Structure formats: C-alpha cells, structure tokens
Amino acid sequence: MTREAPTNDVDETRLEVGKPKGWAAGIPGVAVSLARGVEQMGVVRTARTLRLLNQRAGFDCPGCAWPEPRQVDGEKRKLAEFCENGAKAVAEEATKRQVGREFFAAHAVADLAGKTDYWLGQQGRVTEPFVLREGATHYEPISWDDAFGLVADEMTALAGPDEAIFYTSGRTSNEAAFLYQLLVRSFGTNNLPDCSNMCHESSGAALTTSTGIGKGSVSLADIHHADLIVVVGQNPGTNHPRMLSALEQAKGNGAKVIAVNPLPEAGLMRFKNPQNVRGVVGEGTPLADEFAQIRLGGDLALFQAVGHLLLAWEEEAPGTVVDREFVDGHTHGFEDYAKNLRELDWPETERATGLPREQIEHIARMIATSERTIYCWAMGLTQHKHAVPTISEVANLALMRGMIGKPGAGLCPVRGHSNVQGDRTMGVWEKMPEPFMAALDAEFGIKVPREHGWDTVDSIRAMLDGRGKVFFAMGGNFAAATPDSERTEQALRSCSLTVHVSTKLNRSHVVHGRTALILPTLGRTERDVQASGPQFVTVEDSMSQVHASRGRLAPASEHLISEVAIICRLGERLLGAGHAVPWRSFEADYDLIRDRIAAVVKGCQDYNRRVREPDGFVLPHAPRDSREFTGTATGKGTFTVSELEYPHVPEGRLLLQTLRSHDQYNTTIYGLSDRYRGIEDGRRVVFVNPDDLAELGIADGEIVDLVSEWRDGDRRSPQFRAVSYPTARGCAAAYFPEANALVPLDSVAEKSNTPVSKAIVVRLEPHHHD
Numbered sequence: 001m002t003r004e005a006p007t008n009d010v011d012e013t014r015l016e017v018g019k020p021k022g023w024a025a026g027i028p029g030v031a032v033s034l035a036r037g038v039e040q041m042g043v044v045r046t047a048r049t050l051r052l053l054n055q056r057a058g059f060d061c062p063g064c065a066w067p068e069p070r071q072v073d074g075e076k077r078k079l080a081e082f083c084e085n086g087a088k089a090v091a092e093e094a095t096k097r098q099v100g101r102e103f104f105a106a107h108a109v110a111d112l113a114g115k116t117d118y119w120l121g122q123q124g125r126v127t128e129p130f131v132l133r134e135g136a137t138h139y140e141p142i143s144w145d146d147a148f149g150l151v152a153d154e155m156t157a158l159a160g161p162d163e164a165i166f167y168t169s170g171r172t173s174n175e176a177a178f179l180y181q182l183l184v185r186s187f188g189t190n191n192l193p194d195c196s197n198m199c200h201e202s203s204g205a206a207l208t209t210s211t212g213i214g215k216g217s218v219s220l221a222d223i224h225h226a227d228l229i230v231v232v233g234q235n236p237g238t239n240h241p242r243m244l245s246a247l248e249q250a251k252g253n254g255a256k257v258i259a260v261n262p263l264p265e266a267g268l269m270r271f272k273n274p275q276n277v278r279g280v281v282g283e284g285t286p287l288a289d290e291f292a293q294i295r296l297g298g299d300l301a302l303f304q305a306v307g308h309l310l311l312a313w314e315e316e317a318p319g320t321v322v323d324r325e326f327v328d329g330h331t332h333g334f335e336d337y338a339k340n341l342r343e344l345d346w347p348e349t350e351r352a353t354g355l356p357r358e359q360i361e362h363i364a365r366m367i368a369t370s371e372r373t374i375y376c377w378a379m380g381l382t383q384h385k386h387a388v389p390t391i392s393e394v395a396n397l398a399l400m401r402g403m404i405g406k407p408g409a410g411l412c413p414v415r416g417h418s419n420v421q422g423d424r425t426m427g428v429w430e431k432m433p434e435p436f437m438a439a440l441d442a443e444f445g446i447k448v449p450r451e452h453g454w455d456t457v458d459s460i461r462a463m464l465d466g467r468g469k470v471f472f473a474m475g476g477n478f479a480a481a482t483p484d485s486e487r488t489e490q491a492l493r494s495c496s497l498t499v500h501v502s503t504k505l506n507r508s509h510v511v512h513g514r515t516a517l518i519l520p521t522l523g524r525t526e527r528d529v530q531a532s533g534p535q536f537v538t539v540e541d542s543m544s545q546v547h548a549s550r551g552r553l554a555p556a557s558e559h560l561i562s563e564v565a566i567i568c569r570l571g572e573r574l575l576g577a578g579h580a581v582p583w584r585s586f587e588a589d590y591d592l593i594r595d596r597i598a599a600v601v602k603g604c605q606d607y608n609r610r611v612r613e614p615d616g617f618v619l620p621h622a623p624r625d626s627r628e629f630t631g632t633a634t635g636k637g638t639f640t641v642s643e644l645e646y647p648h649v650p651e652g653r654l655l656l657q658t659l660r661s662h663d664q665y666n667t668t669i670y671g672l673s674d675r676y677r678g679i680e681d682g683r684r685v686v687f688v689n690p691d692d693l694a695e696l697g698i699a700d701g702e703i704v705d706l707v708s709e710w711r712d713g714d715r716r717s718p719q720f721r722a723v724s725y726p727t728a729r730g731c732a733a734a735y736f737p738e739a740n741a742l743v744p745l746d747s748v749a750e751k752s753n754t755p756v757s758k759a760i761v762v763r764l765e766p767h768h769h770d
Contacts, residue, residue, distance in 0.1 A: 009115055009116055009118075009119045010116050010118055010119070010672065010682065010683070011681075011682075012682045012683075012684050012719070012721070014681045014682065015679070015680070015681050015682025015684075015685070015721060016679075016680040016681055016682075017678055017679060017680075017685075017701070017721075017723055018678035018679075018680065019678050020264075020266065020676065020677050020678045020725070020726070021266040021675065021676045021677075021678070022266060022269055022270060023266055023269060023270035023271065023272050023284055024237035024241070024244060024266040024267035024269075024270070024271055024272070024676060025083075025084070025237070025241065025244060025267075025271055025272050025273060025274055025284075028675065029083070029084040029241075029274055030084075030274045032084055032088075032673075033050075033082075033083075033084045033087035033088070034046065034087075036087065036088050036091045036670065036671070037049070037050065037087055037090070037091045039091070040091040040092065040094070040095040040096065040097065041091055041094050041095060041096060042096060045094060045096070045553070046091070048552070048553070049090055049094050049525060049552075049553065050080070050082065050087060050090065051079075052552055053081065053082040053086060053087070053090055054068050054077070054081040054082050054086070055077065055081060056077070056614050056615070057550065058549075058550060058552065059524050059525055059549045059550055059551050059552065060418055060419075060524060060539045060547070060549035061082060061086040061089060061090070061418055061524075062089045062090065062093055062171055062418055062523065062524040062525070063085055063086045063088075063089035063417075063418060063665050064085070064086070064239065064240040064242075064415075064416060064417070064418060064542075064665070065170070065240075065415045065416065065417060065418050065419065065420060065421060065539075065540075065541050065542040066240045066242045066243055066246075066414070066541065066542060067219075067220045067541040067542060067543045067545050068081060068220075068541075068547075068615070069220060070219075070220070070221070070545070070615045071614055071615055072615065073219070073220070073221040075220070075221065075224075081242075082242070083241035083242050084241060085238065085241055085662075085665055085670075086241075086242070088663075088665070088670040088671075089665055089668070089670075090525060091670075092121070092504070092668060092670060093125075093503060093504075093523040093524065093525050094523070094525045094526075094553055094556075095124050095125060096124075097122070097123060097124025097125065098124045098125050098126075098127050098556065098557070099123050099124050099125065099126045099127065099504070099505050100126075100127040100128065100557075101128075101140075101141055103123065104130060104138055104139040104140065105138060107138070108137045108138055109132060109137060109138065109139065109510055109512070110137065112505075112509075112510045113510040113511070115510075116669075117477075117480055117506070117507055117667065117669050117737060118669040118671075118672065118683070120505045120506055120507060120509075120510070121504055121505065121506060121668055121669055123504070123505050124504065124505075125503055125504055125520070125523075125556040125557070126502060126503065126504060126505060126518055126520040127520065127556065127557035127559060127560070128141055128520060128557060128559035128560075129141065129142050129143070129144055129147045129517065129518065129519050129520065129559070130142060130517070130518045131147065131150070131515070131516070131517050131518075132512055132515065132516040132517075133515055134514045134515050139509075139516075139518065142517070144559075144561065144569070147517055147519060148569050148570050148573040148574075149573060150497075150515070150517065151472070151497070151499055151517065151570060151573075151574070152570070152573045152574040154470055154496060154497045154515070155187065155470055155574060156574070158469060158470065160188070161187050161188030161189040161449075162188075162189045162191060162453075162467075163467065163468060163469045163470065164187070164189060164191060164468070164469070164470040164471075164472065165191045165193065165454065165459045165462070165463070165468045165470065165471050165472065166180070166184045166189075166191060166192055166193075166472050166473075166474070167192075167193050167194065167456070167459070167471065167472070167473040167474065167476060167478055168180060168192065168193075168194040168195070168423055168428045168473075168474045168475065168476070169194070169195050169417065169420075169473070169474065169475035169476025169477075170194075170195050170196075170415075170416065170417025170418060170419055170420030170423060170475075170476075171417060171418060171419060171475050171476075171524065172419060172423055172428075172474055172475050172563060173419065173422075173537035173538060173539060173549070173563065173564075174419065174422045174423075174425070174426050174537065174538045174539060174540065174546070174597065175537050175538065175564055175590050175593045175594065175597075176474070176537070176562075176563035176564050176567060177419075177422060177423040177426035177427070177428050178426040178427060178593060178596070178597050178600075178601070179564060179567045179568065179571070179586060179593060180428065180474050180563075180567050181426065181427040181428050181432075182427075182440065182444070182571075182581060183567055183570065183571045183574070183575075183581075185437075185440065185446075185448035185449060186444075186446055186448070186571070186575055186579065186580075186581060187574060187575065188449055189449060189453055190430050190431070190432070190449055190450075190451060190452055190453030191430065191453035191454045191459065191468070192428050192429060192430045192453055193430060193453075193454060193455050193456040193458075193459045194420075194423055194424070194428050194429070194456070195417060195420055195456075195476060195481065195666075196420055196423070196424055196429075197455040197456035197457065197753065197754065198383075198456055198481060198482065198483075198754060198755055198757075199378075199379050199382060199383070199415075199416055199420070199754070200378075200379075200382055200413055200415055200416075200420070201382070201455075201749075201752040201753065201754045202381070202382040202383070202384075202387035202388050202391060202749050202751075202752040202754050203377075203381075203382055203391055203413040204424075204752070205388045205751045205752045206387075206388045206389075206390075206391035206392045206395060207391065207395060207411065207413070208631065208632075209392065209632065209633075209638060209640060210392055210395035210396070210399070210632070210637065210638050210639075210640060211395065211404065211411070211623045211629055211631070211632065211637060211638075212622065212623065212629045212630060212631020212632040213621055213622065213623065213631050214424075215413075215421065215544055215621060216410065216411050216412045216413050216414075216542065216543060216544070217404050217405070217410035217411050217412075217621055217623055217624040218374055218409070218410035218411065218412045218543060218624070219543050219545075219618070220246060220543060221407075222372075222374060222407060222408050222409065222410060223246045223247070223249075223250055223374060223412070224246060224249045224250050224253060225250070225253060225372065225407065225408040226250055226255050226372045226373065226374045226408045226409065227254070227255055227256065227370040227371050227372040227373065227408065228255060228256050228257075228258065228366060228367065228370035228372070228373045228374070229247065229250060229255055229256075229257050229258070229373075229374045229376060230257075230258045230260065230367070230373065230374070230375045230376065231247075231257060231258065231259050231260070231261075231268060231288075231376045231377075232260040232261070232299060232375065232376065232377040232380065232381055232394070233260065233261060233299065233377050233378055233379065233380015233381040233382075233758075234261070234376060234377055234378040234379075234380055234414060235261070235263075235265040235267060235268070235378075235380075235659070235660070236267050236268070236414070237265055237266050237267015237268065237271075237662070237676060238265070238267060238660055238661075238662045238676065239378065239414075239416065239660060240414055240416075240542075241267065243376075243414065244267055244271040244273070244287070245271075245273060247271065247287050248271050248273055248285045248287070251285055251286075251287065252285075256289045256290075256366060256370070257287050257288050257289055257290075258288070258289065258290045258291075258292065258363055258366060259287070259288035259290070259291045259292070260292045260294050260299065260302065261291075261292075261293070261294065261380060262293060262294060262295065262296050262380075262657065262727050262728040262731045262733070263293075263659075263687070263725070263726075263727050263728075263733060264291060264293065264726055265676070266676040266677075267287075267676070268287055268288050268291065269286070269287060269288055269291070270283070270284050270285065270286050270287060271284050271285050271287055272284035272285075273285070289366075290359075290362065290363060290366065292353075292355055292359060292360075292363060293354070293355075293727075293728050294353050294354060294355060294728060295352065295353055295354035295355075295646075295655075295728050295729070295730060295731060296647065296655045296657055296728065296730075296731045296758060296759055297352075297384050297385075297386070297646045297647040297655065297758070297759045298352040298353035298354060298355070298646050299353075299380075299381055299384075299390050300352075300386055300389060300390040300393055300642065300644065300645060300646060301348070301349045301352035301353050301644055301646055302349075302352075302353050302355065302360065302363075303390065303393035303394055303396070303397060304341055304344070304349075304393055304642075304644060305344060305346075305349045305353070305360050305364070306360065306363060306364040306367060306397060307337075307341045307393065307396060307397055307400065308341040308342075308344040309360070309361060309364040309365075309368075310322070310364060310367065310368055310397070310400060310401075311338050311341055311342070311400075313368060321368050321400075321401075322400055322401070323400070323401055323402030325402070326399075326402030326627075327399070327400065327402070330405075330627050330629065330636055330637050331399050331629075331636050331637040331638070331639060332632075332634040332635075332636040332637070332638050332639065333634075333638055333639035333640070333641070334399075334400070334639050336639065336641050337396055337400075337639035337640070337641055340641045340642075345644075348644070349644075352644070352646040354728050354729060354730070367397065367401070368401075370401075371408075372403070372406065372407070372408030372409045373398070373401060373403050373409050374403075374408070374409055374410055374411075374412055375394050375397070375398060375403075375410075375411055375412060376412040376413075376414055377391070377394065377412075377413060377414070378413070378414050378416070379416075379757070379758065380657075380758060381394075382413075382749070382752075382754060383749070383754055383755065383756055383757040383758040383759075384647075384749060384756055384758055384759050385645070385647075385747070385748070385749055385750060385756050385759065386642075386645040386646070386749070386750065387749040387750075387752060387754060388749060388750060388751040388752055389640070389642035389643075389645070389750075391413075392640040392642060393640075393642060394411070395411060395640075396639050396640065398410065398411055399637045399639060400639075404623050404624070404627070404637065405623055405624055405625070405626065405627035410624065412542075412543075413542075414542055415542040416666065417666060418524075418539060418541075419539040419540060421540050421541070421542060421544070422538075422539050422540030422546070425540055425601060425619065426597070426601065427440075427600075427601070430452055430453035430454060430455050431452045431453075434450070435602070436600070436601070436602075437450060439599070439600040439601075440600055443596060443599045443600050444580050444581055444596075445580045446580050446581070454468070455753055456482060456755075457483075457745060457748055457753050457755065458753070459471075460482060460484075460487065460488055460491045460745060461491075461745070463491035463492065463494055463495060464487065464490060464491045464494065466494065468491075468495070469495055469496050469497075470495060470496060470497045470498075470499075470513075471492060471495045471497070471498045471499070471513065472498075472499045473498075473499065473500045473501065473508065474501050474563065474567075475501055475502065475563075476508075476667075477506040477507055477508050477666075477667040477668075478492070478500075478508050479492060479506075479507045479508040479511040480506065480507040480508065480667040480737040480740070481666065481667050481737065481740075482740065482755075483740055483743035483744070483745055483747075483755035483757065484715070484740070484741070484743055484744055484745035485737070485740050485741040486715075486741060487745050488511075488745075489511045492508070492511050492512065492513060493511065493512065493513065494513075495513030495514070496513055496514050496515065497513050497514070497515045497516070497517070498512050498513035498515075498516045498517070499516070499517040499519065500516075500517070500518055500519065501519045501520075501521050501563060501566055502518055502519070502520060502521070503520065503521060503522075503523050506667070506668075507667070507737070519566055520557070520559070520560050521560060521561065521562060521563050521566060522551065522555055522560050522561065522562045522563070523551070523556070524549060524551060525551050525552070525553045526551040526552075526553050526554070526555045526556070526560075527551050527552060527553065527554060527555065528551055528562045528564075530562075530565070530587060530588050530589065530590070531587075531588035531589070532588050532589040532591075534550075535562075535564075535589075535590045536548045536549060536550040536590070537549050537564075537590065538594070538611050538616070540619070543618075544618055544619040544621060545615065545616055545617070545618050545619075546604075546610075546611060546616045546617055546618070546619060547611065547615060547616030547617075548611050548612065548616060564586065564587060564590060564593070565587050567583075568583040568584065568586050568587035569583070569587070571583040572584060591608050594607045594608045594611070595607070595608060602620075603619040603620045604619075623637065647759045647761070649730060649761055650709075650761070652696065652763065653709065653761050653762060653763050654688065654692060654730060654731065654732040654761075654762055654763075654764065655730060655731050655732065655759055655760070655761060655762075656686070656706070656708070656731075656732045656733065656734060656739065656742065656759075656760040656761075656762045657731070657732075657733050657734075657757065657758040657759070657760070658733070658734060658735065658736035658739045658740065658743070658757045658758070658760075659733050659734075659735065659736070660735065660736070661673075661674040661677075661679070661683060661735050662674045662675060662676050662677070664735075667736075667737050669683070674735075677725070679723070682721070683735050683738060684719055684720045684721060684735075684738060685720060685721045685722075685723045685734065685735070686704065686706060686720045686721070686722055686723065686732055686733070686734045686764070687723050687725035687727050687732060687733040687734070688722055688723065688724065688725060688727065688732045688764070689724075689725070689726065689727050689728065689729050689730075689731070689732075690724040690725075690726075691729060692729060692730065692732075693722060693724055696764060698722050698764055698766070699722070700722060700723070700724040701721060701722065701723070702721070702722050702766065703719055703720070703721055703722075703766070703767040704720055704721075704722050704764045704765060704766055704767055705717065705718045705719070705720070705764070705765045705766075705767050706718075706720055706734065706739065706742055706762050706764065707742075707762060707763050707764075707765055708742035708743070708744065708760050708761065708762045709761045709762070709763065710744040710746075710747060710761075712744065712746070715741060715742050715744065717738065717739065717741045717742055718767055719767050720734060722764065732762065732764075736757065739760075740757070742760050742762060743755050743756065743757050743760060744756075747760075
C-alpha cells in the first residue's frame with residue numbers, strides 16, 4: 001500500500017540541511033520561545049501567560065509531564081519554570097487565530113484532508129461545535145444540545161455498548177479523566193484505549209511484574225542527588241527539555257551521565273542553560289560522560305551484558321557488587337536470573353548492540369561503582385517487539401544493586417504528555433484491576449462491567465472488522481498518532497460516528513466517520529467558571545506528584561465549555577437525569593468530583609485538602625517509600641529471566657525509528673525547524689549513516705521512497721530526502737506522523753501490544769516522478 005505525500009502547502013524543495021548542533025538550549029531557545037509566543041498570542045498575552053506557566057498560582061504546562069521543584073525538598077521554582085517547547089505549546093493553545101463558521105464554509109473537508117498536519121494545526125482554535133453530516137462536504141455549526149443529542153441517539157442505537165470506543169489523550173485533567181471513565185463504564189463498556197497504549201505501556205507491563213507498580217520510583221530531588229544517571233532511548237533536549245536543568249544540577253553535585261541512543265542528540269551532549277551566565281556567554285555544561293551509540297533494538301543485549309559482568313565481578317569479590325542484604329531480604333528469583341546470565345556470547349552481543357566489548361565493560365564498571373544510580377528511559381525502549389523484557393532487564397540491574405527505595409536512586413520512565421500518568425491513575429485503562437472497579441460500584445451504587453476492553457491497536461482492528469462503530473476521542477489526534485496510517489484512516493471512515501473533543505483543528509477531524517462532530521473545549525490556559533464559581537483542575541506529573549492547575553486567560557470563544565462540562569452533559573443526556581451519578585452537580589463544582597476521587601482512587605484520601613497544598617501531594621509508591629513490593633506475584637521485587645532478542649535485518653535494508661522534530665510535540669507541529677539536527681523548512685527527511693548511504697548507492701540529498709517490509713506486504717511512503725547523519729550503522733530515522741504509515745498495525749510489542757515504531761525494516765528506493 002502507498003501513502004501519498006500531502007498537498008504541497010509546505011514546500012519541501014526549500015528544505016535546508018546544515019550541521020547538527022553539539023549543544024541544546026542557550027539564547028536561541030529563549031529567542032524562539034518569545035518569537036513564537038508573540039507571533040501566536042501578541043506581546044501582552046505572551047508576557048501574561050508565560051509568567052504563570054508551571055507556577056503554583058498558574059497552570060500546568062500542556063506539553064510534557066516533567067515535574068516542578070518542591071518546597072519539601074528545599075528547592076525553589078525559577079521565575080521562568082518552562083522550556084522552549086513548553087512555551088510553544090502554550091502559544092499554540094493561547095493563539096489568537098480562530099477556526100469558525102467562515103473557515104468551514106470556505107474549506108470543504110476533502111480539501112482539508114489534503115493539507116499537511118502543520119497547516120491544519122496553524123489555523124487556530126475551534127470556536128464552537130461543528131457537525132459533518134452524512135453525505136455533506138462541509139462542517140457546519142451545531143448547538144451543544146443538539147450535538148449531545150446526536151451522540152446519545154447514535155450510542156443508544158448500537159447493538160451493545162461494546163460497539164463504542166472511547167479514546168483519551170494525556171492532556172485531560174484528573175477530574176475529567178475520572179468522570180470520563182465513569183461515564184464509559186456506566187454506559188457498559190471498558191473500551192478505553194489511550195495514548196499510553198502507544199508509548200509507555202511496555203514500561204507499565206514490565207515494572208508491574210518487577211516492582212508491583214507500573215510507575216517510576218524517583219523524585220526530582222533524587223535526580224539532583226544521584227551519583228550516576230543512565231539515560232536510555234530518550235532525547236530530553238526536545239521531548240522534556242527541563243530535564244536538562246535537572247541533569248545540569250546533578251552534574252554540579254558530582255553525578256556522571258551515561259547516554260545510550262542511536263543518535264548523538266544535542267540535548268545529551270551539552271546544555272547551555274539560558275538562566276545562568278555559563279549558559280549565556282560560556283560553554284555550558286557537558287552532560288554525557290559516556291555516549292553509547294547503540295544499534296536500534298540492542299538495549300536488551302546491552303543490559304544483559306552489564307548484568308553478566310556485574311555477576312562475574314561479584315563472584316570474584318563477593319559482597320562488592322551485589323547488594324546481598326537487599327537481594328536476600330526484598331527480592332525473589334535472583335538465582336534464576338544469575339544462572340541465565342552466567343554465560344554470554346560476546347560476538348553476538350557486539351552484533352546486537354553495535355558496541356565494542358570494551359565500552360560495555362566500561363559502562364558496567366560505572367554502574368558497579370555507583371552508590372546511587374537512576375535509570376531513565378522513554379520510547380526508545382518501549383516501542384520494540386522485545387520492549388517489556390528490555391525494561392525488565394533494567395529493573396533487574398536496579399534490584400541487583402539495591403537501587404530501589406534508596407535516595408538518589410531508582411527507576412524513571414519519563415512520560416511524555418502532561419497528565420498521561422494521571423489519566424491512568426484515574427481509571428482510564430481498558431484493564432483496570434478489580435479493587436478499582438469494586439470501589440466504583442460501592443461509591444456510586446452501580447455495577448460496572450468487568451470484561452476487559454480494547455486498547456488502541458485492538459480498537460483499530462475492531463473498527464476495521466465492523467465491531468467498533470462509534471469512536472469518541474477526549475483530546476488527542478488519533479488519526480495522526482496511531483500506526484499504519486492507511487488502515488487507521490480506513491478504520492475511522494468505517495464508523496457511523498466519530499466525535500473529537502478538541503481545542504484546535506487536526507488530522508482526525510478530516511478522517512471521519514459517516515457523521516462527525518468536533519466539540520471544542522477550554523484549554524489548560526483558560527479560565528473555567530461554573531455555577532459554584534471559578535474552578536481549578538489537577539494533574540499528575542511523571543514522578544507521581546499531584547497538583548493543581550488554574551487557567552487564567554479569557555476563553556478563546558464564548559461558546560467553549562470545559563471537558564468536565566462536556567462529559568457531564570453527555571452523561572446526563574445518554575444515561576438519563578435519574579442516573580446514580582450526579583452529573584449536573586459535578587459540572588457545577590469540581591470539589592465534588594475530587595471528593596469521589598478520594599473515595600475511589602487508592603492514595604487519594606483527603607484529595608481536596610492535599611491538592612490545595614503549595615505543591616500538592618505525592619501518591620504512595622510502596623517500593624520507593626518502604627522497599628515493600630506488595631503488588632508483585634511474590635510480594636517481593638522480582639527478577640525476571642529473558643532470552644536474548646534483537647532485530648535481524650536483511651542485507652540491503654535498514655532499521656528505521658520514528659522520532660520527533662525539535663519543532664513539534666507528539667502530533668502537534670509547531671514549525672519546520674529541527675535546528676539541533678540541522679534541518680530547516682521541511683519535514684520529509686530520513687537520517688542515514690553516510691557509510692550506509694554509500695553502501696546502498698544513494699547520494700546525500702537524494703529523494704527516496706521509504707518502503708517498509710512486513711509479512712502482509714509492503715508499505716510505501718514517498719518523497720523523503722536522504723540526509724547523511726551520524727546515526728548508528730544500519731539504522732535510520734524519520735519524523736512521525738509522516739513515517740507512521742510505515743508501521744504495520746500487527747507489529748507490536750509482546751505483552752504490551754504497543755506498536756513497534758522504533759524497529760521498522762525498510763528499504764530506500766529512488767523516487768520516480770510520475
């Protein structure tokens with residue numbers, strides 16, 4: 001199947017390729033932040049908004065989930081507690097540009113479908129509800145009451161609740177997420193796919209087995225006081241830039257940093273902090289003491305090799321490497337783990353990792369001698385077929401060295417989207433455990449279904465098969481975020497109704513069911529006033545801290561309502577005014593929602609009081625707090641045994657990973673500048689090692705088609721410029737969502753069902769113009 005390039009509203013012939021940067025942030029980051037803010041919001045609005053971003057009296061960044069410093073740790077927030085990409089996220093949401101009646105009257109949906117994701121996103125905020133009726137060519141306005149009636153009628157006409165699918169993105173507040181899952185389960189289904197299914201689901205699956213809880217075990221203060229930080233499969237300079245400040249502070253306290261990544265990302269090499277003199281006029285702070293340029297998918301082999309070496313050194317000098325007190329008192333399965341790694345095939349390890357044995361030994365020695373080690377990772381680990389065993393091997397190393405439940409040490413899966421972790425805590429998961437479901441039943445006097453629902457991949461399959469007929473999305477951009485773009489779009493178009501709760505125009509609005517609705521909502525930056533007065537919402541960051549967020553700007557349109565209001569009004573319309581859940585009261589006063597969260601969600605007791613503390617509160621985490629592993633099958637930290645696995649690529653092929661440009665966040669394209677990688681004014685590029693280009697007979701700058709190979713056939717995405725780049729041999733990289741068309745729907749991680757977006761077997765073919 002072929003995925004055609006979009007209409008040329010972005011002129012890729014203007015694309016310029018320069019030299020990659022050796023450092024991140026600095027004055028250019030400040031300049032870009034301000035320029036984008038002024039361009040979208042104006043001078044006054046930019047100044048008013050940025051000063052409130054990530055501040056206690058302000059609102060949480062709608063971008064990443066990196067935490068803020070806490071008073072209890074003796075740390076202070078900066079006046080500018082945000083990064084360049086956070087400022088871009090706010091500018092996109094608080095833009096003065098608008099998409100209203102005149103826009104949709106002037107643009108047929110078929111024409112909009114030919115535009116790029118960048119063009120769509122730049123049109124501005126949607127100002128009122130719109131409907132695309134069956135057979136119509138244009139969206140037209142619809143009242144809120146009629147929109148809710150349309151959704152309710154369509155859902156009640158289904159043969160059963162399981163024919164409806166309810167998606168969620170990470171930007172939803174805790175209050176909205178809790179009510180959303182309550183609405184869905186009251187309706188009678190657990191079809192609650194979310195964006196976690198596509199990113200950190202592998203982390204949850206691995207950590208639940210190893211530690212009993214699918215979340216990280218560290219705080220920001222732990223990062224600051226670690227001896228060694230291992231950053232794997234992650235590009236913090238683009239995806240969570242405030243992490244660079246934390247790494248800089250850790251380095252100032254004497255920490256070492258190991259970076260493991262196929263690309264030498266600028267944010268892993270050197271950081272020029274624009275908030276201090278050294279970052280403005282000096283050389284900045286070198287970050288990575290050791291850079292391991294690993295081959296895609298070789299991380300499992302690396303961590304097994306490190307484990308093998310640690311065990312060998314422990315045998316040579318008992319008591320010097322393995323924390324026997326911790327292992328004997330708090331863990332299970334160590335002997336089986338040690339037996340599995342007693343022998344190691346070093347030539348195969350070097351083939352899998354692309355790293356020399358000497359470097360692996362050096363990394364292992366750094367880990368063996370560190371008293372406080374933190375392992376950080378992101379989608380470079382989670383989006384592989386063998387992602388779950390890879391993360392389990394990381395946990396094995398932490399358990400062996402006693403690095404869980406120890407200050408300055410632990411496991412740190414760095415979540416992407418703001419509140420993606422909070423959504424899961426609030427019950428947005430297709431497989432919530434029985435204690436949560438029983439608590440819902442008891443609190444509301446209802447009986448929620450127990451049968452597991454569909455995750456993201458299974459939801460796409462269900463829509464393709466005709467089993468899923470209504471698709472409702474609370475935020476996000478499902479069409480652009482998901483794998484196998486052509487099949488995903490076919491799935492959405494097969495629905496009788498697609499509904500998207502959104503702030504801005506995106507790809508999912510033009511890839512629609514027979515009838516489609518756009519329900520515009522308030523953004524994180526905007527005031528939310530209900531019957532009881534001004535409201536605030538709460539979010540959970542990547543390190544389990546729950547805190548308040550208060551929008552301060554006037555809404556972009558008088559017709560916008562909050563996510564909470566949308567859910568409550570739909571709940572009353574769908575389930576009836578006499579339903580056991582008091583939807584109207586919840587819309588009027590969010591404190592009433594938080595009281596119910598306190599009664600249902602473990603660790604959220606006294607929620608209303610605690611979220612009003614200056615920094616909110618931290619959710620309990622037994623392994624971190626007391627070295628108890630009550631959530632595992634054994635009641636102890638569990639060592640796991642895995643067979644070595646890594647991708648095998650046929651000759652003449654490359655292993656492709658999808659990644660973000662520096663000028664985007666998830667599927668939101670802020671601009672066309674990936675300055676850290678030297679790319680300007682374009683996005684359709686594929687980064688390839690120069691030796692691989694020479695071996696394949698492709699010139700630097702040549703226009704090629706990317707063709708992925710899978711058991712059900714090829715997938716082709718045309719017109720990418722080949723860019724010579726210092727990535728690992730045999731590996732290549734391209735931006736998503738453009739490269740999502742190459743990810744087969746059935747290529748998923750074992751146990752987590754996460755799409756394998758970091759190990760796509762591709763061939764590069766010269767592009768032939770028709």
